[in-house]
Amino acid sequence: MTRTFTRRSREQERAALLDGLLTSGAWAAHGPAADPAELERHVLALTVTDPDVDTGGVLSRALRQALDARYEAGWQPTEVLHVVGGRLTRRVLRLAQELVVHAPVPGAPPEWAAQLAALGRSHTQAGLVVGDWVFREELGAQDGWRDGLRLLGLLRQLPPLEALGPVPSQWGRAPAGPDLAGQAVAGVDPKVLARIRALLAKAESTDYPQEAEALSAKAQDLLTRHAIDAAVLAARTHSPSVVRARRVPVADPYAGAKVQLLDAVGRANEVRVVWTHSVGLATVVGHPDDLELVAVLFASLLVQADRAVEEAGRTGLGRDRRFRRGFLFAYAERIGQRLTDARAAARGDAARTYGAELVPVLAERTEAVETAFTALFPRVRAARRTRVDAVGWAAGTAAADRADLG
Secondary structure, three states, X not given: OHHHHHHHXXXXXXXXXXXXXXXXXXXXXXXOOOOHHHHXXXXXXXXXXXXXXXXXXXXXXXHHHHHHHHHHOOOOHHHHHHHHHXXXXXXXXXXXXXXXXXXXXXXXXXXXXXXXHHOOOOOXXXXXXXXXXXXXXXXXXXXXXXXXXXXXXXXXXXXXXXXXXXXXXXXXXXXXXXXXXXXOOOOOOHHHHHHHHHHHHHHHHOOOHHHHXXXXXXXXXXXXXXXXXXXXXXXXXXXXXXXXXXXXXXXXOOHHHHHHHHHHHHHOOOOEEEEXXXXXXXXXXXXXXHHHHHHHHHHXXXXXXXXXXHHHHXXXXXXXXXXXXXXXXXXHHHHHHHHHHHHHHHHHHHHHHHHHHHHHHHHHHHHHHHHHHHHHOOOOOOOOOOOOOHHHHHHHHHHHHHOOOO
16 A cells, blocks of 8 residues: 555656646746746756656646637637647647647537538547657657647637637536627528639639729629628518627738738628737628628638739839838728728619618618627727838739729
8 A cells, every 4th residue: 555655646746746847837938938948948857757748648638728728718729720820830730730629629519610620620539649749740858848838838828819609618508798609500692602702713813903803893792782682681581680700810921901901891891800919810790691701802802912912022112021011001991992882882783672671771780790799899999090101002002903802
């Protein structure tokens, strides 16, 4: 009995030592207290204590606990991976992906299930995630511990986000707040979505700016008419107005200008946008079909903007960061104007079709989005105007005038 007690005590002491090293090492690895020299001291101590890296699973458990805590703080799987990919190496991102896809999430709602399925969700619950990753990456002990500490430090210091739906501890119970993720709802008419995608694909591939502009404008017209038809049908069948929220990763460089473009597309389609700069995520709030179509149009316009910037770069100006930033801000501003004009034209056509019936329908649709948005972001503030390069602004405006809106 004495021998068993002694052996267990030593194992407990070793686990406690590792826990302490992980806690202080994570702070040294990432965040305001990051200290490269202190990090290396922790890496060396961990390597001496466990040269095979996480043989007892202490780091794997710490990472899972940190991930679970982020989920409870409003984060979702793909959002965590977006931040990890933007701040750490691809090798650490692969560890984070292993952690996400193997973490048990019983009873996940449709939004989570879709994200995990896209990531290649495993139905088995892995044991030592870190140990398996170290083996596959063929890492030495110091590299394995160092990367693990960096990921742990990042996960533990991510700020809370607005919960778009029930967090894991609430699954299966009534949500404590507004459920803006919700259950699956009917999506965009596949035929309409296919037409819009086809128009935008042509816009992205054409070498003629005027053709691209006409195609993009047509896409916005289809977006608006689809939204109006869906709203009128819902009103006639007394269907409740459904509003959802989702987050859109926006990566550097020039993330602020890209978000400006997303906001321009959103404003033209009754979708509100909030930018959380610290983590590179934009939250969009609107009706489900609008959110899907805005995502499609935004992605296409980003492709067209990138191509336009590259074209400008051939003149020599496009290689300057200030020029590119000003270019993209102006592009977003002008695209917003053009999309709004296209929406107004489509609404005029719809008014001739539906008559006086249309006004209260559109008003109710707008009010539903505003109500949900205010509930989710009661203290949001407008972004400040940004000073940009004048030459880039002029070039971006010209490029936006040539852009294809479908």
